[in-house]
Each structure stands twice: as C-alpha cells, then as structure tokens.
Amino acid sequence: MDERRVAVVIEDDEDIRSLLTALLSQSGFTVHESSSGLEGVQTVRDHDPDVVTVDLGLADIDGFEVTRRLRVFSDAHVMVLTARTEEIDALMGLDAGADDYLTKPFRPRELRARVEASMRRRRASARPVSVSAPSAPSSASAPDEVAAPLPATPEPERPAAASSGTGAGSSLVLNGLEVNPQTHQTTVDGQEVALTPTEFLLLRSLLASGQVVRTKAELYRILRDEDPDQRTFVSQADERTVEVHLGNLRRKLGDDPRIPRWIQTVRGVGYRTPARVTRGS
Missing domain, CATH: 3.40.50.2300 (Response regulator)
Structure with a gap:
C-alpha cells in the first residue's frame, strides 16, 4: 500500500x-x-x-x-x-x-x-461532506435528554457551497463559531477549541448539513465514511457513541442544549443547526 x-x-x-x-x-x-x-x-x-x-x-x-x-x-x-x-x-x-x-x-x-x-x-478529511437530504428517520433513533421542538417551517435551503461540492476548503461560520476544514481548526468567538478528529467531523458534518436534520444513524455512517442515506445497519451502541461524542462536543464549545447556538436536538429525529450556516473566506 x-x-x-x-x-x-x-x-x-x-x-x-x-x-x-x-x-x-x-x-x-x-x-x-x-x-x-x-x-x-x-x-x-x-x-x-x-x-x-x-x-x-x-x-x-x-x-x-x-x-x-x-x-x-x-x-x-x-x-x-x-x-x-x-x-x-x-x-x-x-x-x-x-x-x-x-x-x-x-x-x-x-x-x-x-x-x-x-x-x-x-x-477524506479534506473532501466536502455529503449533505443530500435525509430520508425519513429510523424509529431506532432514541430521543436525547434535552430536545428542541421542530418548527413547522418549509424545508430550508442547504448551503450552496456545500451542496455544489465547490469551495470545500472554505470555513463554515455560525454564531461566532468557525470551522476550517483545511486547517482542522475550530474557533469560538476567536478562541481556538481543541477537538478530537471524530468531534471535528461530526461538527463539520452538522454545519455542512445546515438546518437539514441528521439522525444519529446518519451521523454514524458519516463517521464510517459512508453515504449517510445508504441505510446500512447502525446499532444502538453506535448511536449511543454519536450521542456521547455530541455531548462532549457541546461541552467543549460551551453550547447549552436548552438554548443552542450551534447544535439543536430535534426530539425523536436527530440534530441540526439552529440557524443558517455561512461560508467564510
């Protein structure tokens, strides 16, 4: 090899x-x-x-x-x-x-x-993250302990750069959070936050998906470098792994799940960002 x-x-x-x-x-x-x-x-x-x-x-x-x-x-x-x-x-x-x-x-x-x-x-760490619209969530996805309701709004647009596959090196920016796929750096209000590779990939995937909801199973498939909508088997233990990583990620970012700035739980479905993500330079 x-x-x-x-x-x-x-x-x-x-x-x-x-x-x-x-x-x-x-x-x-x-x-x-x-x-x-x-x-x-x-x-x-x-x-x-x-x-x-x-x-x-x-x-x-x-x-x-x-x-x-x-x-x-x-x-x-x-x-x-x-x-x-x-x-x-x-x-x-x-x-x-x-x-x-x-x-x-x-x-x-x-x-x-x-x-x-x-x-x-x-x-694949420098490649664009797949952000195709997810299918209906699996009933195996368990709700989180703190969840925000899903507003009855039309399906949001996905970030243009993410869906087109261009500009993969551009930073993802949301509410003072900036994620740079090229340097693998994450900053909150200008202060760098140290993340593990898994935490970084989960955060990058959620930001790239924008307000499209990602289930735990889809996020775990992304961790396996699979198409998130492929429908390959994901165990409850694997979903629990995603849940723990997201809990650690929230703690490091200082994100309150009751008033989320970056990671919003949609009860019984999965996770998304609470606002539209923009692309930095």
Missing part, C-alpha cells in the same frame, strides 16, 4: 497484544507494541501513528488516563478495548477522548472494518 499506515498497540495481555499486532500488520500497518500505559504514551509520541488501540485495564495507568494524555498531542484514531461488560466503562473511554471502542472478546473482522473506516476518514 502506498499510504502511510502506522499503528500503536497498548495492551498488557501478551496474547491479545500479539493478536492485535498480527491483525493490524495483515492490514498493512507498521505496528509498535507497548505493554504499559506510560510506555504506550511515549511510543505514540515517538511514532505519530494513525491508529492506537488502548486497553482500559492497564496495570500502571488505566486506559482512560492514557487516552487523556494522548489527546494533548495526538490526533490518531484512538480505539479503546475493554473486557468490562458495563457500557459506562466504554462511554467513559469516549469521554476521555477516544474515537471508538470494542468489547473483548471482539471479532477480528469488526476490528479491521472499524480501522479501515478510520483510515478512509483520514483520507
């Missing part, structure tokens, strides 16, 4: 570490292994990987702390692995800055699929 592919496996179980290394190597990655959290953080710093797998149950510092430290300097796709059955552990990993999670024992095919999706996203 011509593209650069580097991975770091942070896992203290030798058998699982060997399995992960073999799976990633078969997928074309140069893999660096670490058996402890502190060593793993340094390995990531030394090799600047595209993908990092982190076991939550490490002996020295746990995977939550490893992930928090990685997010200070790395934009790698971080996937946490947990043998714990409680969903809260995986969600805490996402809260710490992880992009995705898998529960042990995992299926090798699923791991490869998620890793390949992350690599497609990295390649």
